[in-house]
Amino acid sequence: MIAEVLRWVFIAVVLVAAAIGLRFITRGTAVRHVRRVDAAGETVPPSDPGFATLLGLLTGCVLVPGNRVELALDGDGTYEPLWADLGAATRSITVQMYYANPGRVADRLRDVLTARARAGVRVALLFDAFGASSLPRGYWTSLRDAGARAVAFRPLRPRNLWLVQNRAHVRGVVVDGRVGWTGGFGVDDKWLGDGHTDLAWRETNVRFEGPAVQQLQAAFVAAWAEATGELMSGSVVLDVREGGVALAGLLATTPTLGSTPAERFLALSIAGAQKRLWVTNAYFAPDASFVSLLVEAARRGVDVRVLVGGPRTDVHVARLAAHSRYEQLLAAGVRVFEYQPSTLHAKTFVADGMWVSVGTMNFDNRSLSLNDEATLMVLDLALGSEMERVFLADLRYAAEIALAAFRARPRLARVGEWGANLIQPLL
Secondary structure, three states, X not given: OHHHHHHHHHHHXXXXXXXXXXXXXXXXXXXXXXXXXOOOOOOOOOOOOOHXXXXXXXXOOOOEOOEEEEEEEHHHHHHHHHHHHHHOOOOEEEEEEOOEOOOHHHHHHXXXXXXXXXXXXXEEEEEEOOOOOOOOHHHHHHHHHOOOEEEEEOOOOHHHHHHOOOOEOOOEEEEOOOEEEEEOOOEOHHHOOOOOOOOOOEOEEEEEEOOHHHHHHHHHHHHHHHHHOOOOOOOOOOOOOOOOEOEEEEEEEOOOOOOOHHHHHHHHHHHHOOOXXXXXXXXXXXXXXXXXXXXXXXXXXXXXXXXXXXXXXXXXXXXXXXXXXXXXXXXXXXXXXXXXXXXXXOEEEEEOOOEEEEEOOOOEHHHHHHOEEEEEEEEOHHHHHHHHHHHHHHHOOXXXXXXXXXXOOOHHHHHHHHHHHHOHHHO
């Protein structure tokens, strides 16, 4: 009798744990609406002097003046300047990277870092254990033999299975505490090229100098402490750059319960847009709440355009999940475009020609709730104008989705979209 009771108690505990675990790994956004605390009516737009303060209060990332930001498009505009910055390091290099595969890019990174480590530069690398799993053991050995410190982040082990879904999707490079890099790029040859020929991946990255670099450095330090138990410290100098943009901040987000800084950042940005909101996102699979925010923006007269991955995307289930949202968006006046010549991997937006985000954050539940992510937020008219020019240039390689044609798609396609939408919380 006691054995039977214990057996049923055990089964109940297992079922409850499974239910809790499933809910934990599929949790979605807690943010559904954006409303003002006072009775003034509209939400705060990027042009409002209080917008930057509001963002800081609600995301924990302070926008600071005196940064200089340069766009780096695709592999052609990214790797050579990056190698030059790394090769010029005299004190320290920190690298956090999600994705890596053997090839020319990986070899060049290893060669630059080993040379700097042998020259006495303190080199620390943090690679996601899942995203960089294809690099051979010898790759890490050669770096460590040169004096660099290379550590896997959240390795896949039985004792930490509860962390398996929480990957470090961050791309962050800091050189001498002075120059920062982030964006969607990885250590893989598929990023080489111009983004629209020979299947070269289309990417947008940023190189920046100024106080925001220290925010990126702080994100690395926090992740390094988790991976190694060692908290890096030292003097901090906010290197304000002359001629820099007005305001910028590096938003680093980590998984948490309830609403996340990533959700609050994106919701405030959508709700604040008054004229234009142009989104470029590789894996566009928003939940119902963020679809509603985009719909509301379009209905209040905002020019909402979304550029997403097309037929050459590397994650087709994400494209199917996006398709399940198209009809609602298109019917509300949102314009949707799919990139055609190669894999679109950029994660950016520009609102009202002045509020810019460039980073690793996809428009999906995984980025907003489950992963570590990083994005550079910039409030600046000049950079906003440049971002809009890049967006319009990308549309030359994109096909616009028409509502009538989309409604006439085959029934079998709808079945695939339905299935993809079921697993949307995991995407």
